[in-house]
Amino acid sequence: MSDRRLPRLLQTPAVILLLLWMLVPLSMTLYFSFIRYVLNSLRRPEWTQPSLSNWRGFGNYEYVLFKAKDFWLAVENSLFIVSSILVATVVLGLALAMLVNRTFPGRGIVRVLLISPFFVMPAVNAVLWINMILDPVLGLNGIAVGAINETVAGLRDFPVLGAFFSLWPVLEPISFRGTDTSAYAVIIMVTWQWTPFAVLIFMTSLQSEDEQQKEAAILDGANAWSRFRNLTLPHLARPIAIVVMIQSIFHLSLYAEIEIVSRGNGNKNLPYLIGEFTSNNIGAASATGIFAVILANIVAIFLLRMVGKNLMD
Amino acid sequence: MATIDHTSSFGRIFWPVLAWTIALIFFFPIFWMVFTSFKTDADAVKPEFLFSFTPTLENYLNMTENYDYWRFATNSVITSVFATALALIVGVPAAYAMAFNPSRHTKDILVWMLSTKMLPAAAVLYPMTYLTKNFLGVFDTHFLVIIVLCLINLPIVIWMLFTYFKEIPKEIIEAGKMDGVSTWGEIKDILIPLAWGGVASTALLCFIFCWNEAYWTVRLTTTEAATLSKLIEGNRAPEGLFFGRLSAVSTAAVGPIVVLGWFCQKQLVRGLTFGAVK
Numbered sequence: 001m002s003d004r005r006l007p008r009l010l011q012t013p014a015v016i017l018l019l020l021w022m023l024v025p026l027s028m029t030l031y032f033s034f035i036r037y038v039l040n041s042l043r044r045p046e047w048t049q050p051s052l053s054n055w056r057g058f059g060n061y062e063y064v065l066f067k068a069k070d071f072w073l074a075v076e077n078s079l080f081i082v083s084s085i086l087v088a089t090v091v092l093g094l095a096l097a098m099l100v101n102r103t104f105p106g107r108g109i110v111r112v113l114l115i116s117p118f119f120v121m122p123a124v125n126a127v128l129w130i131n132m133i134l135d136p137v138l139g140l141n142g143i144a145v146g147a148i149n150e151t152v153a154g155l156r157d158f159p160v161l162g163a164f165f166s167l168w169p170v171l172e173p174i175s176f177r178g179t180d181t182s183a184y185a186v187i188i189m190v191t192w193q194w195t196p197f198a199v200l201i202f203m204t205s206l207q208s209e210d211e212q213q214k215e216a217a218i219l220d221g222a223n224a225w226s227r228f229r230n231l232t233l234p235h236l237a238r239p240i241a242i243v244v245m246i247q248s249i250f251h252l253s254l255y256a257e258i259e260i261v262s263r264g265n266g267n268k269n270l271p272y273l274i275g276e277f278t279s280n281n282i283g284a285a286s287a288t289g290i291f292a293v294i295l296a297n298i299v300a301i302f303l304l305r306m307v308g309k310n311l312m313d
Numbered sequence: 314m315a316t317i318d319h320t321s322s323f324g325r326i327f328w329p330v331l332a333w334t335i336a337l338i339f340f341f342p343i344f345w346m347v348f349t350s351f352k353t354d355a356d357a358v359k360p361e362f363l364f365s366f367t368p369t370l371e372n373y374l375n376m377t378e379n380y381d382y383w384r385f386a387t388n389s390v391i392t393s394v395f396a397t398a399l400a401l402i403v404g405v406p407a408a409y410a411m412a413f414n415p416s417r418h419t420k421d422i423l424v425w426m427l428s429t430k431m432l433p434a435a436a437v438l439y440p441m442t443y444l445t446k447n448f449l450g451v452f453d454t455h456f457l458v459i460i461v462l463c464l465i466n467l468p469i470v471i472w473m474l475f476t477y478f479k480e481i482p483k484e485i486i487e488a489g490k491m492d493g494v495s496t497w498g499e500i501k502d503i504l505i506p507l508a509w510g511g512v513a514s515t516a517l518l519c520f521i522f523c524w525n526e527a528y529w530t531v532r533l534t535t536t537e538a539a540t541l542s543k544l545i546e547g548n549r550a551p552e553g554l555f556f557g558r559l560s561a562v563s564t565a566a567v568g569p570i571v572v573l574g575w576f577c578q579k580q581l582v583r584g585l586t587f588g589a590v591k
Contacts, residue, residue, distance in 0.1 A: 007411075007416075010406035011411060013406075014407035014471060017464060100336075102329075106329075111578075116575070118574065119573070121566060123546050127545055252431075253528070272435075286440075288436075289436030290436065295433075299431075304427075
C-alpha cells in the first residue's frame, strides 16, 4: 500500500528545493571563505579566480576579525539595532493593542490605519522617511523644528511670559544621516513598519483572553496594573515570543534601510559589511558571511527553544 | 457574554481619542507620501506650501517618461504572480502530507524549513550571483527572480497552509479515502474547497511578500527583470528635487499592496504565528 510512501513523496519537492537552496550557496560560501579570492588584482591575477591552489586556511577569518576595520562595529550595531527595534515594537505594540482592544466608534478604521505601515515596501519606507520626514532641511523634521522656533520667537514679545520664553534655546533639527545618528533613523523607520505587526498579533491574542477571569479580578479589587501584570501579560507570553522570533529573523538581515540612510557611514550591520567586502574581497566577504550564519544560528537556537515547544499544538 | 463597562466617563472619551490620534500619527507618513504625489516637484519642497497648493496629476502622468514605471511594474506583477503560484504548487502537497500523514519527523522538518528563513541572505548572495551569472546564465531573468522569490517564501507558505489544513477534521479526508478518491482528488475536491479561505490568504500574503522583497530582487537583476523595489532603490537620493515624482512612483508601488493587506489582516495573524495565537 502506498499509504505512507505517497505523503512522503508529496513533501519531497519542497524538502529538496529548500535543501538545495540552503546547501549549494552555503557550501560555496564556505569554500570561498578558505581561499584567496579578490575580484580585482593587477599584482596577483591568479587570485581573481576561485581555485583550490589559492588556499588560505583561516587567513580570511583572521583578517576579518583582527585586521579589517568595522567587524566588531558591525556585530555590535547588528545587535543594537535588532534589540532596540524589538524592545520598541513590543512595548509600543502592547500599549496600542490594549488601546484598540476596547470598543469605540471607528475602531475598524483605526485598526486599518494602524496596520498599514506593515505593508509598505521597505525600500519605499526608507526613502520616504529619510528624505521627506527626517531630513533637517527639506523634511518635516526641519519644518516642524522651524515652526517651534518661530512660535517661541513670537512668544518672546509677550509682556510677562516673554522673559520666560527668551530663556528657551533656538532648536536645531537633528540630521539623521550623521555617523552617530543614522542608526536611530533606521530604528525609527523599522519600528514604524513593524509595530503594526506586533499590534496585529497582540490584538488577536487579547480577544481570546478570559473575560470572566478579569471580571473576577475586578470584583476582588485588583487594579488595572495588577490585572495587566498577572492576567494579560502571562496570556500574551507566547505571542510576544513569536513576535520576537519573527522580527529577529527579519531584522538581522536589514540592508536597504542602512544603505539608503547613510551608506553604512558609522552604521554598519553584518549584511552591510558583507556587501562592502563583496565589491572586491570575496574571501573576506565569505568569512564574514560565515560569521553572520553563526550569529543567526545562535539567535535561532535561542528563539526556537523559546517558542518551539508549543509550536505544534 | 455581557461584559460590564467599568470605564469612567473620562476614559470613555480619552482612550478612543488617544487611539485615533496615534492611528493618525502612524498613518501620517503614508498620507504624506500620497499627498506629496499631487504636488509639483517645486511645491513639494516649499515649507510655505505645506497644505495650500494646486493639486496636479502631472507626476502620475509623467511616471512613464521619467521612471519607465510600467516596465518595472510589469516585472513585479509577473514575478510575484508566478512565484506565488509556484510556491503553492510545491507547498500545498507538502502541507497536505504533513497535516494528514505526519511522521515522527514532521515537526523537525517544519522547524528546519523555518530555519532556512534564518540563513542570512547576505552570507550566500555572492555565490548565488556567481552561480547564476557564470554557470547557469540566468542572472537578471524572470526565471531566476521567480525561483528565488518562491524559495524564500516557501517556508512561510508551507507553515501557513499546514496551520489551515490542521483545522480540517481528519475524518473528512478519511471518508474520501474510503470512497476510493485518489490523493490528487482528495487535494483538489476535498481539501482545497474546505480550506479555500486559508489557501487564498496564504497566496495573498505570499504575493505581498514577493512584491515587497528588495534584497534579492535588487541584487540579482540589472534591467531585464528588475522590479519596483529596484526602481525605488535606484531613485533613493533625489536631494529634494523630485519629491513629487518620487512620491507618485512610491504611491503607485505600495498602494495596491497596502489595500490588499487591509483585506487579509485577520488571516495574516494565524498564518504568521503557526496558529499559536487564536
